[in-house]
Amino acid sequence: MANLKELALLEERAPGFYGGHSLCAGCGIPPIVRTVLGSIPGPKVAISATGCLEVATTRYPFTAWGVPWIHVAFENAAAVAGGVEAAYRALSRRGALGAEPVTFVAFAGDGGTYDIGLQALSGALERGHRLIYVCYNNEAYMNTGIQRSGATPYAANTTTSPVGSLGRGKSERRKDMTAIVVAHHIPYAAQAAASHWQDLGRKVERAAATDGPSFLNVLATCPPGWGHDAKDSVKLARIAVETHYWPLFEVVEGHYRITHRPLHQRPLEEWLNLQKRFSHLHGERSADLVVRLQQELDEGWSQLQMRDAADAEWFRAQEEAGA
Amino acid sequence: MARVETTSQVLTGAEATAHAMRQIRPDVVPVYPITPQTPIIQTFSRFVADGKTDTVLLQVESEHSAMSAAVGAALAGGRTMTATASQGLALMVEVVYIAAGLRAPVVIAVGNRALSGPINIHGDHSDGMLARDSGALQLYAQDAQEAYDLTVLAPRLAEHPDVMLPVMVGQDGFNVTHSAEPVALLADEEVGEFVGEYRIPNPLLGGEGPSSHGVFAMPDSYFEIRYQLVEAVEAAEHVYDELAAEYARRFGRFLPAIDSYRMEDAQRALLVLGSAAGTAKDVVDDLRGEGERVGLLALRLYRPFPEAALRAAMGGVTRLGVLDRAVSPGAYPPLFSDAHAALSGTGIELRSFVYGLGGRDLSTRALRQVLSELAAPAAARIRYVGLRGEDDDGES
Ligand SMILES: Cc1ncc(C[n+]2csc(CCOP(=O)(O)OP(=O)(O)O)c2C)c(N)n1
Numbered sequence A: 001m002a003n004l005k006e007l008a009l010l011e012e013r014a015p016g017f018y019g020g021h022s023l024c025a026g027c028g029i030p031p032i033v034r035t036v037l038g039s040i041p042g043p044k045v046a047i048s049a050t051g052c053l054e055v056a057t058t059r060y061p062f063t064a065w066g067v068p069w070i071h072v073a074f075e076n077a078a079a080v081a082g083g084v085e086a087a088y089r090a091l092s093r094r095g096a097l098g099a100e101p102v103t104f105v106a107f108a109g110d111g112g113t114y115d116i117g118l119q120a121l122s123g124a125l126e127r128g129h130r131l132i133y134v135c136y137n138n139e140a141y142m143n144t145g146i147q148r149s150g151a152t153p154y155a156a157n158t159t160t161s162p163v164g165s166l167g168r169g170k171s172e173r174r175k176d177m178t179a180i181v182v183a184h185h186i187p188y189a190a191q192a193a194a195s196h197w198q199d200l201g202r203k204v205e206r207a208a209a210t211d212g213p214s215f216l217n218v219l220a221t222c223p224p225g226w227g228h229d230a231k232d233s234v235k236l237a238r239i240a241v242e243t244h245y246w247p248l249f250e251v252v253e254g255h256y257r258i259t260h261r262p263l264h265q266r267p268l269e270e271w272l273n274l275q276k277r278f279s280h281l282h283g284e285r286s287a288d289l290v291v292r293l294q295q296e297l298d299e300g301w302s303q304l305q306m307r308d309a310a311d312a313e314w315f316r317a318q319e320e321a322g323a
Numbered sequence B: 001m002a003r004v005e006t007t008s009q010v011l012t013g014a015e016a017t018a019h020a021m022r023q024i025r026p027d028v029v030p031v032y033p034i035t036p037q038t039p040i041i042q043t044f045s046r047f048v049a050d051g052k053t054d055t056v057l058l059q060v061e062s063e064h065s066a067m068s069a070a071v072g073a074a075l076a077g078g079r080t081m082t083a084t085a086s087q088g089l090a091l092m093v094e095v096v097y098i099a100a101g102l103r104a105p106v107v108i109a110v111g112n113r114a115l116s117g118p119i120n121i122h123g124d125h126s127d128g129m130l131a132r133d134s135g136a137l138q139l140y141a142q143d144a145q146e147a148y149d150l151t152v153l154a155p156r157l158a159e160h161p162d163v164m165l166p167v168m169v170g171q172d173g174f175n176v177t178h179s180a181e182p183v184a185l186l187a188d189e190e191v192g193e194f195v196g197e198y199r200i201p202n203p204l205l206g207g208e209g210p211s212s213h214g215v216f217a218m219p220d221s222y223f224e225i226r227y228q229l230v231e232a233v234e235a236a237e238h239v240y241d242e243l244a245a246e247y248a249r250r251f252g253r254f255l256p257a258i259d260s261y262r263m264e265d266a267q268r269a270l271l272v273l274g275s276a277a278g279t280a281k282d283v284v285d286d287l288r289g290e291g292e293r294v295g296l297l298a299l300r301l302y303r304p305f306p307e308a309a310l311r312a313a314m315g316g317v318t319r320l321g322v323l324d325r326a327v328s329p330g331a332y333p334p335l336f337s338d339a340h341a342a343l344s345g346t347g348i349e350l351r352s353f354v355y356g357l358g359g360r361d362l363s364t365r366a367l368r369q370v371l372s373e374l375a376a377p378a379a380a381r382i383r384y385v386g387l388r389g390e391d392d393d394g395e396s
C-alpha cells in the first residue's frame, strides 16, 4: 500500500483526477476517487454514472479527468463498463493494444447502484467482467436535490422523506447492498470509508488484482445533503465506522473479514448529532426511532462478527497457503 | 458493374443478417433475445461457438444494457453491433439517443415489430418510429437479400468520419426476419475488405491521450453540440449514396436510397418502407399490364429523409399514396408527415394510408384498392387499410 507521500507524488506526476471541479467543499467524493485511482497500478479507464461526480467534473469544455473517461447515463455504468472491458478483451486478443493490462473502474452514486442501476450491476457481476465497481455512497440522490434512495437510512430527513407534522423522515430501512452484491458470488467485495483511506487503498489494490468483478461500497459524506459542516467530513466518516453505522469489512470469495475493529463502539448520538438530516431525532418524541436505528446497527455488527469468526479459519488457511 | 462470385443460399432475413455479422467480424456484440429478432442472435451465437468469428459476445441482462455496453465498446475502440425489436428497442431508446449524441457508430439490426399494448409479436414499424428522432440513421430492407446487403453496408455508413452515428437496419418482423428466400452472400474476404478497419477519433483504449466522453453540457454549448448531430445526420445522405454506388461497383448490387419502380410516366404512385414494397411491385405490374400509369417508391434510407431525391423521383406524379405501418395518434403518421413536408409546394396531392399494424396482412387486393382510390377524390383524412369496420371489403 502506497503511503500518503507516495500517493501525493503519483497524483502530481500523472493526476487521474484534477482539481478545479465544482464538487462542494467537504464533499466526500474527491478523496475516494483520488485514492481509488491512485491505488490502481498501470493504465485505467473510468466509467461514471450520472450524479454529482459526473456533473461536477465534466462541464463542457472542461474535464477533471486525467484518465480516459466515459459517462453514458444514470442506470447503466456497470453495463457501459462491461462493454468497454469487452472491447478491451477483443482488441487485446488480436494484438491491437499494448501488453500492459488496463484496469476498468466504474464510479456510481448510491442511486445509480442501489436503485436504478441495480439491474445493470447485477448483470455485469453475473457475467464476470474484470472491473472494479465503486459505489460512492452519500445515502441519497444528491445531484437532484437530496431525495431519498434505497441507501438512505431509516428516519433520515430528505426532500422526499421530509419531516412534518406526520412525517418522521424515511420510514424504511436502507438496503444491504453489499450483501446483495456478495450473493452474486463475485470474488471480491468490501465496504470502506474515506476516513480510513489506507484501508480503502488496500482494498482497491486487492480489487485491482482480482480476476473478475469486484465491488466497493464507500461511504461518502455530503455537507448539504446530510447537513453537516464541511470541516467535519473526515471526522463524520470516522464516527460512522466507530459507531458501527458503517463497518469496514471485505468479502473474499464469499468469506467475511472485518478489516477495522474500533477499540470502543462510539454512541450513536455522536453520529446523529452532527447531521441536520437527523435533527428531528433529538428529544423524547423520537426516542423510538433512535432505538430502532441502534437495533439495526447492533444486529448488523453482531451478524458481521459471527461471519468474521466463522471465516477466520478460511483466511488463516489462505495466508498459510500463500506464505 | 462488376459481377462478383457469390454463393446463394436459402436464408431467412434473420439468418442472412447473422451471416453479414459473421463476415463483418465485429469486436463486440451485446445482445438480448426478443421475437422476431432472436434468430439473428441465435444464428450469430452459433457462428461464435463454432469459431467462425472471434467476436466477444455479451449476453447481457436487458436491451438497455445491450445498448449501454455497445456504446462503451464502440467508444473504447471496438467495432460493435447489436440486434433488437419492439419492446427491446423501446427499452434501448434512451441509450440510442445518447449513442447518437456521443457519436458512437453502433450498428443495430432491428426486426421491426409492433409495440405493446396489447402485446403483439408481429411486424410493424412502431418500434423504428419510436427511435426516429434519436439521431440514429434508419435503413429499411425489403427482403432478406437487402437485409444482408444493408447490414454489410451499415458499418461503413456508421463509421464514416462525416457521420459517426448509430445505424439501425430494419427488416419487417416475420415478413423478412422469418421468410426464407435465396440470398446471395459475398465472399468473407470481400466483406472484410469492404468494411475495413474500425477507426474512431479519441478511443478510450489505445488513444493518444486521455479523453472524456459523455460530458455535461450547459445551455451555452448543448445547442451547438446537438446541431453538429443534425449536420452529421444530414451528411449521411450523401455518404449513403456514395457507399451504395461503391457497393454496386464492387458487388453488382445497387441499392439506392429510394427504390423507384416503374415510375416512368406514372401519374399515381405509392410510397412505402420495408417489405410492403414486394407486394406493391406485384400490384404495380398488374395494373401496368392493364394500362394504368402507376408506380412505386420504396425508401431504403428513412433517416436522414432523402427529401430532394424524393422530389426528384416524383416525375409527373400528381397523387401519392403514403403507406404507413405505424401511427401517430392524433396526428398524421410519420412517413406521411415526412413526405408531406418534403413535397410541399410541388402541387402533388398526398393521401395517408395506415396498414399492417401488429402484423395484419397487406393483400394485393387491398393495394389495388388503394391505387384505385387515388384516382378519385379523397374519402377520408387517413384511411386505415384492412381495419375491420372501416375496410370490411379489403382482405385481411
Ligand atoms: C433515467 C434517469 N432518471 C432520473 C435521472 C435524474 N437523476 C440524475 S442524477 C440523480 C440522482 C443521483 O443519485 P446518486 O446516484 O446517489 O448520485 P449523487 O447525485 O448522490 O452523486 C437523478 C435522480 C436521470 N438522469 N436519469
Ligand code: SF4
Pocket: A022, A023, A024, A025, A026, A027, A028, A029, A052, A056, A138, A142, A143, A221, A222, A223, A224, A225
Ligand atoms: S451535493 Fe453532496 S455529493 Fe454532491 S457535490 Fe455537494 S457534497 Fe458532494
Ligand SMILES: [Mg+2]
Pocket: A109, A110, A111, A136, A137, A138, A139, A140, A141, A142
Ligand atoms: Mg447519492
